Amino acid sequence: MSSWEAQLKATIDPVVRRSKTVDAIVVGSGVLDQVAPLLTAHFGATKVVLVADDKGFDAAGQQVEALLARAGIAVTPHIFPADPRLKPSVENASDIVEAVRRAGGLPVAVGSGVINDLTKYATFQLDQPFFCVATAASMDGYASAGAPLSDRGFKHTIPCAPPRVMLADLDVLANAPAEMSGWGYGDMAGKLPAGADWIVADALGIEAIDDVAWPLVQNNLRDWLSAPTAVAAGDPQAMAFLFAGLVISGLAMEFHGSSRPASGADHQIAHLWEMEDVAFGGVPVSHGACVSLGALSVAALYDWLLTQDLSGIDARTIVGRRAALATEEAEIRRRFGESNIALRSLVETRAKYPDDTVLFARIEHIKAIWPTLRERLAGFLMPMPELRSMLRQAGVVTDPLQVGISRAHHKDSVLAARFIRKRYTILDLLNDLGLLDSAVASCFGPDGVWSPTDTPLRHAASGS
Numbered sequence: 065m066s067s068w069e070a071q072l073k074a075t076i077d078p079v080v081r082r083s084k085t086v087d088a089i090v091v092g093s094g095v096l097d098q099v100a101p102l103l104t105a106h107f108g109a110t111k112v113v114l115v116a117d118d119k120g121f122d123a124a125g126q127q128v129e130a131l132l133a134r135a136g137i138a139v140t141p142h143i144f145p146a147d148p149r150l151k152p153s154v155e156n157a158s159d160i161v162e163a164v165r166r167a168g169g170l171p172v173a174v175g176s177g178v179i180n181d182l183t184k185y186a187t188f189q190l191d192q193p194f195f196c197v198a199t200a201a202s203m204d205g206y207a208s209a210g211a212p213l214s215d216r217g218f219k220h221t222i223p224c225a226p227p228r229v230m231l232a233d234l235d236v237l238a239n240a241p242a243e244m245s246g247w248g249y250g251d252m253a254g255k256l257p258a259g260a261d262w263i264v265a266d267a268l269g270i271e272a273i274d275d276v277a278w279p280l281v282q283n284n285l286r287d288w289l290s291a292p293t294a295v296a297a298g299d300p301q302a303m304a305f306l307f308a309g310l311v312i313s314g315l316a317m318e319f320h321g322s323s324r325p326a327s328g329a330d331h332q333i334a335h336l337w338e339m340e341d342v343a344f345g346g347v348p349v350s351h352g353a354c355v356s357l358g359a360l361s362v363a364a365l366y367d368w369l370l371t372q373d374l375s376g377i378d379a380r381t382i383v384g385r386r387a388a389l390a391t392e393e394a395e396i397r398r399r400f401g402e403s404n405i406a407l408r409s410l411v412e413t414r415a416k417y418p419d420d421t422v423l424f425a426r427i428e429h430i431k432a433i434w435p436t437l438r439e440r441l442a443g444f445l446m447p448m449p450e451l452r453s454m455l456r457q458a459g460v461v462t463d464p465l466q467v468g469i470s471r472a473h474h475k476d477s478v479l480a481a482r483f484i485r486k487r488y489t490i491l492d493l494l495n496d497l498g499l500l501d502s503a504v505a506s507c508f509g510p511d512g513v514w515s516p517t518d519t520p521l522r523h524a525a526s527g528s
């Protein structure tokens with residue numbers, strides 16, 4: 065075993081031991097050969113339902129099927145068409161439930177984000193464990209205890225158990241389209257502003273930082289992000305660490321019981337676009353690309369916030385001027401109509417709307433701790449231009465125009481994102497301080513990061 069493989073094992077193994085649901089994560093070159101022994105050892109399986117889409121079946125499914133057949137394990141394939149791209153919906157998960165009920169056997173998901181999420185949800189309905197063969201380091205959901213699926217139009221994370229055993233063959237991951245590892249890198253980069261959001265919520269006494277989940281993600285994050293060009297080139301070592309980081313982030317969510325350790329306002333902006341089915345050239349924009357753009361949006365807001373001196377803010381004036389709950393509700397209906405997004409946003413927004421006394425005390429508290437909090441955030445965050453340059457090197461989109469999201473649409477999404485979740489983020493902090501509009505106006509103004517005349521279209525990057 066090479067030194068980096070030993071290091072990888074040393075990172076993953078203690079996390080797996082701590083997990084109540086994941087028994088094994090096997091990452092390495094040529095490990096696909098272990099699929100049958102692992103199935104036997106962990107499940108005693110003699111019969112499986114292989115869930116994949118056409119692309120996943122070509123990438124590894126066929127090989128898995130042959131290896132299992134050779135080991136005397138019966139395989140019923142359940143293959144979705146990959147074109148048009150498979151949707152992460154409750155309806156598609158129900159198809160898997162039916163297929164497994166019909167054929168019987170252990171579900172084996174061969175694929176990346178959508179296939180894994182659908183199988184995860186389906187097996188939870190069936191009260192069965194499952195096995196996952198990863199085909200790309202494209203997102204952090206492999207090991208998370210939840211599946212972000214759309215249920216009649218509203219995307220939310222439905223609690224369900226991760227695969228009991230996960231296998232990632234680096235030769236398979238390296239053969240995935242290069243843009244897919246860029247998406248994984250983008251999803252990973254979101255953990256930086258998401259961490260800042262958690263620092264804020266912790267400092268305000270709203271949601272304490274968790275001693276287990278925080279270090280799992282944040283203590284290694286800069287290492288996982290340190291080699292964007294190697295990720296873009298499909299370097300096995302870089303892919304292994306990216307995959308490990310994504311999987312460990314998922315497990316951190318499992319330990320914490322929510323996605324807070326890995327998702328903040330960056331993901332709220334991304335989810336908004338995903339729920340709108342944002343597409344470019346007819347292809348849905350990937351989760352990782354949306355998170356990359358969400359992360360940069362939030363990083364830019366933090367850059368702005370860190371330049372502010374909050375000592376002159378008058379809490380009474382802000383409380384007096386802020387939008388009443390009824391106005392917030394009207395704003396939600398104006399933006400989202402009567403959709404499920406609107407209904408969900410009303411619930412989430414009501415749940416976090418502070419009364420006047422709470423808001424007054426919160427603003428006073430922010431003013432009092434701001435010099436310390438600002439220093440802590442500045443030490444933690446990476447300036448937006450630096451993050452953007454790393455994301456560019458990883459080959460993921462860094463400007464919404466590249467995926468057809470106009471400046472006006474982008475700006476509007478940043479303003480709307482706080483409604484969809486009660487989780488406290490920089491968007492709420494800015495809103496509580498009466499500064500959200502100024503911060504957004506500055507980022508999108510003539511001298512802002514996204515000035516209307518900025519950045520021509522560079523390249524298209526979309527997909528699953």
Ligand SMILES: [Zn+2]
Nearest residue numbers: 203204251355
């Ligand atoms: Zn994500």
